Amino acid sequence: MASRAQGSTSRTPDSRRAESPAGSGDDGDWGGVRLHVVTGKGGTGKSTVAAALALALASHGRRVLLCEVEGRQGIARMFDVDPLPYAERRIATGLAGPDGRAGAVHALHIDAESALMDYLAMYYKLGRAGRALDRFGVVEFATTIAPGVRDVLLTGKVYEAVNRNSRNRGAVRYDAVVLDAPPTGRIVQFLDVNAEVAVLARMGPIKHQSDAVMELLRSPQTAVHLVTLLEEMPVQETADAIEELQAADLTVGAVVVNQVRPDELDDESLAAARSGGLDSDRIAADLTAAGLEHGETLVTDLLHEAHDHAERRAVEDEQRLRVAGLGRPTYELPRLATGIDLGGLYELAARLREEGMA
Amino acid sequence: MSPATDRSRHRVGPLASTAREAPMLDVDALLDDPETRIIVCCGSGGVGKTTTSAALALRAAERGRHVVVLTIDPARRLAQSMGIEQLDNTPRPVPDLTWPKGTRKRPTKAPRMDAMMLDMKRTFDEVVESQANPEKAQQILENPFYVALSSSFAGTQEYMAMEKLGQIYRDAERDGTYDLIVVDTPPSRSALDFLDAPERLSSFLDGRFIKLLLAPARGPARMMTMGLQLFTSALTKILGAQVLQDLQTFVAAVDTLFGGFRQRAQQTYQLLQTGGTAFLVIAAPEPDALREAAYFVERLDEDQMPLAGLVVNRATATSPEDLDAEEALAAAARLERKKSRTVTPGLLRLHADRMRLAEREARLRERFTAAHPEVPTVVVAALPTDVHDLDGLRQVGRLLAGS
Numbered sequence: 099m100a101s102r103a104q105g106s107t108s109r110t111p112d113s114r115r116a117e118s119p120a121g122s123g124d125d126g127d128w129g130g131v132r133l134h135v136v137t138g139k140g141g142t143g144k145s146t147v148a149a150a151l152a153l154a155l156a157s158h159g160r161r162v163l164l165c166e167v168e169g170r171q172g173i174a175r176m177f178d179v180d181p182l183p184y185a186e187r188r189i190a191t192g193l194a195g196p197d198g199r200a201g202a203v204h205a206l207h208i209d210a211e212s213a214l215m216d217y218l219a220m221y222y223k224l225g226r227a228g229r230a231l232d233r234f235g236v237v238e239f240a241t242t243i244a245p246g247v248r249d250v251l252l253t254g255k256v257y258e259a260v261n262r263n264s265r266n267r268g269a270v271r272y273d274a275v276v277l278d279a280p281p282t283g284r285i286v287q288f289l290d291v292n293a294e295v296a297v298l299a300r301m302g303p304i305k306h307q308s309d310a311v312m313e314l315l316r317s318p319q320t321a322v323h324l325v326t327l328l329e330e331m332p333v334q335e336t337a338d339a340i341e342e343l344q345a346a347d348l349t350v351g352a353v354v355v356n357q358v359r360p361d362e363l364d365d366e367s368l369a370a371a372r373s374g375g376l377d378s379d380r381i382a383a384d385l386t387a388a389g390l391e392h393g394e395t396l397v398t399d400l401l402h403e404a405h406d407h408a409e410r411r412a413v414e415d416e417q418r419l420r421v422a423g424l425g426r427p428t429y430e431l432p433r434l435a436t437g438i439d440l441g442g443l444y445e446l447a448a449r450l451r452e453e454g455m456a
Numbered sequence: 457m458s459p460a461t462d463r464s465r466h467r468v469g470p471l472a473s474t475a476r477e478a479p480m481l482d483v484d485a486l487l488d489d490p491e492t493r494i495i496v497c498c499g500s501g502g503v504g505k506t507t508t509s510a511a512l513a514l515r516a517a518e519r520g521r522h523v524v525v526l527t528i529d530p531a532r533r534l535a536q537s538m539g540i541e542q543l544d545n546t547p548r549p550v551p552d553l554t555w556p557k558g559t560r561k562r563p564t565k566a567p568r569m570d571a572m573m574l575d576m577k578r579t580f581d582e583v584v585e586s587q588a589n590p591e592k593a594q595q596i597l598e599n600p601f602y603v604a605l606s607s608s609f610a611g612t613q614e615y616m617a618m619e620k621l622g623q624i625y626r627d628a629e630r631d632g633t634y635d636l637i638v639v640d641t642p643p644s645r646s647a648l649d650f651l652d653a654p655e656r657l658s659s660f661l662d663g664r665f666i667k668l669l670l671a672p673a674r675g676p677a678r679m680m681t682m683g684l685q686l687f688t689s690a691l692t693k694i695l696g697a698q699v700l701q702d703l704q705t706f707v708a709a710v711d712t713l714f715g716g717f718r719q720r721a722q723q724t725y726q727l728l729q730t731g732g733t734a735f736l737v738i739a740a741p742e743p744d745a746l747r748e749a750a751y752f753v754e755r756l757d758e759d760q761m762p763l764a765g766l767v768v769n770r771a772t773a774t775s776p777e778d779l780d781a782e783e784a785l786a787a788a789a790r791l792e793r794k795k796s797r798t799v800t801p802g803l804l805r806l807h808a809d810r811m812r813l814a815e816r817e818a819r820l821r822e823r824f825t826a827a828h829p830e831v832p833t834v835v836v837a838a839l840p841t842d843v844h845d846l847d848g849l850r851q852v853g854r855l856l857a858g859s
């Protein structure tokens with residue numbers, strides 16, 4: 099069973115705090131939010147953005163929990179720590195605030211099997227019967243096929259982390275929870291599962307629990323952020339997901355535009371680069387003035403690169419307009435040419451902070 | 457590279473290669489070889505599986521093969537350009553194909569290529585309908601456990617891609633419709649999911665729990681042990697009685713239907729092991745994607761499935777003139793100190809950014825090649841814009857062929 103190693107707090111066990119913990123002021127645009135759900139098309143940078151957001155939120159001694167539910171150990175890889183068990187671990191110091199005080203990021207890898215056993219133990223005191231279920235293969239069955247059970251368990255555990263209750267003694271209380279969520283294609287099904295549970299379990303304790311989870315997910319304490327690239331398919335999926343989320347009464351948060359290309363040329367030069375109108379003699383002269391020994395080809399290569407870049411930027415601009423049309427607060431993160439390591443995560447966290455997301 | 461002269465297919469096996477350079481993947485040789493009947497494009501999410509499948513199919517068609525490409529969730533505009541806007545599980549001809557200039561022997565008929573978009577739920581439903589009488593089928597199709605299995609069970613999409621591949625292959629063998637099938641695979645986290653799906657599904661359906669639920673119907677009170685009572689009461693407590701009833705219906709259906717499923721999956725799996733199949737692993741030049749590609753290559757080897765090679769897609773293109781990142785940045789800084797208003801420092805910084813990306817990608821590729829030196833590889837540069845029309849596909853096709 100989960101060991102919850104990191105220290106406990108002195109708050110009363112069942113205080114449910116609706117207001118933001120450390121007062122307002124420098125909380126960023128999402129001060130009242132306790133659960134940040136990060137989704138997006140596969141591969142756009144959900145895990146990266148979730149990690150950077152957790153770091154950015156963890157200032158002023160705040161404790162932030164970063165959860166993953168997709169069984170991929172992405173957090174462990176990003177933070178360069180051993181694979182995470184089903185237990186909360188402190189994995190990093192947050193990004194210090196303007197006053198120099200940092201907080202802490204904890205991490206939790208939630209898998210459905212452990213969540214089921216945890217759940218049975220916590221809510222039904224089903225120690226023995228729980229093991230019997232496992233022996234008969236019910237755990238496997240329930241978590242793989244019984245409709246929605248898996249998502250009920252995963253969201254249930256996230257809920258438990260946000261609203262710690264007296265059953266889970268000694269557990270850390272978090273100021274915010276960031277969830278590295280399933281991709282856009284499955285996000286509504288995942289979050290809305292508790293609303294649909296009633297169809298299957300028309301009565302009983304499960305229904306009660308599901309109602310509480312839905313209440314949190316539909317409250318202003320939760321925001322679903324969407325990560326996208328400035329490419330057609332991710333933006334399309336973002337637009338579709340926003341509609342679906344809204345239709346399901348879930349709160350759409352920000353759009354985080356990730357992996358934005360460098361902005362080295364002004365609009366005029368971009369247009370010239372696309373149409374072949376850049377002055378190659380001038381560039382050649384500049385290169386010589388800069389002390390670069392070069393032949394014809396370097397100039398041609400630079401022009402060629404500028405052309406490709408300008409074409410890509412034109413696609414980006416088109417998509418940026420579509421993103422703006424979605425009417426959600428938007429933040430942009432640069433594509434880091436050297437890839438994402440721990441330093442890179444802090445760099446992105448600082449950007450999110452600057453832009454006001456945290 | 458001359459595809460026509462080199463018929464021997466370099467697949468896995470020690471090839472003469474220099475220390476860190478992977479052998480070149482000869483895509484045209486693969487496409488031109490009449491023995492190649494199925495090409496499966498695998499790889500982790502978003503790396504370009506759909507684009508590559510479509511580009512390969514188009515290139516093969518324009519080199520004279522009778523091709524069908526089975527795509528999964530193509531981007532809207534790409535689907536439109538291939539004439540497959542509706543999701544109806546039927547191959548349709550791609551409009552407006554012509555023989556490219558310089559085709560050696562131009563037949564009078566235009567090249568033909570069919571494309572289709574997989575509707576996984578429909579495919580699953582069709583299998584159920586083909587195995588049960590209408591009344592029973594209806595009952596199953598409405599069962600919530602079936603609905604979950606057919607729409608969101610991890611692996612169903614992969615399983616259905618295989619099912620459809622099997623169907624098209626059998627039809628093609630019978631009617632001579634196609635001599636090459638190119639298969640896209642679903643956007644899963646891992647390329648391995650495609651191979652694991654049938655096994656996952658069958659072992660699940662053979663699972664202890666399902667056996668247990670079936671047992672009382674067959675064998676008498678033997679199973680009514682303490683444990684079973686404990687467990688049904690726990691289950692009822694948690695889920696409610698209706699759920700158990702739905703479950704019984706589902707399980708009974710599983711028993712009658714899924715034997716057939718298992719057998720079909722096995723057949724398709726065997727088909728994938730034959731020499732007519734070629735797997736292409738697609739990866740982006742990213743650590744995760746290349747790690748997945750490496751797992752997949754190892755797995756193919758274990759399962760004795762024929763690997764044709766690795767495609768590193770959307771790579772950063774660099775030119776031979778190697779002005780490195782540091783030099784470029786230093787030069788940009790020197791120019792900027794002169795305060796003249798020109799684009800050159802911007803161009804130099806863009807170049808530096810590109811060189812950094814390229815260096816990193818080259819390192820990642822080297823790491824892959826060091827571990828799997830025998831895997832033929834082709835690097836496909838990222839086009840400046842998304843690929844959403846036939847010309848874009850042709851361009852990717854040319855890059856795949858290394859020309």
Ligand SMILES: Nc1ncnc2c1ncn2[C@@H]1O[C@H](COP(=O)(O)OP(=O)(O)OP(=O)(O)O)[C@@H](O)[C@H]1O
Pocket residue numbers: 138139140141142143144145146147172281356357358431432433434435437438501645742743744
């Ligand atoms: N801003 C960035 N700059 C450079 N590389 C980035 C950036 N954001 C993400 N990446 C890289 O892109 C890849 C995909 O990112 P990530 O794993 O966060 O995406 P994801 O949406 O979580 O993917 P998945 O759908 O597979 O879970 C990773 O290799 C990551 O390091």
Ligand SMILES: Nc1ncnc2c1ncn2[C@@H]1O[C@H](COP(=O)(O)OP(=O)(O)OP(=O)(O)O)[C@@H](O)[C@H]1O
Pocket residue numbers: 140329330331500501502503504505506507508528529530531641642643644769770836837838839840841842843844852
């Ligand atoms: N060589 C390339 N140059 C430029 N863009 C490319 C290239 N290959 C693919 N793309 C673009 O990358 C995006 C993703 O490609 P694609 O849909 O083929 O990936 P996929 O592996 O099928 O993704 P998924 O796992 O989501 O199914 C598309 O917008 C496509 O146009």
Ligand SMILES: [Mg+2]
Pocket residue numbers: 144145146172278
């Ligand atoms: Mg991820």
Ligand SMILES: [Mg+2]
Pocket residue numbers: 505506507528529530640641642643
């Ligand atoms: Mg695809």
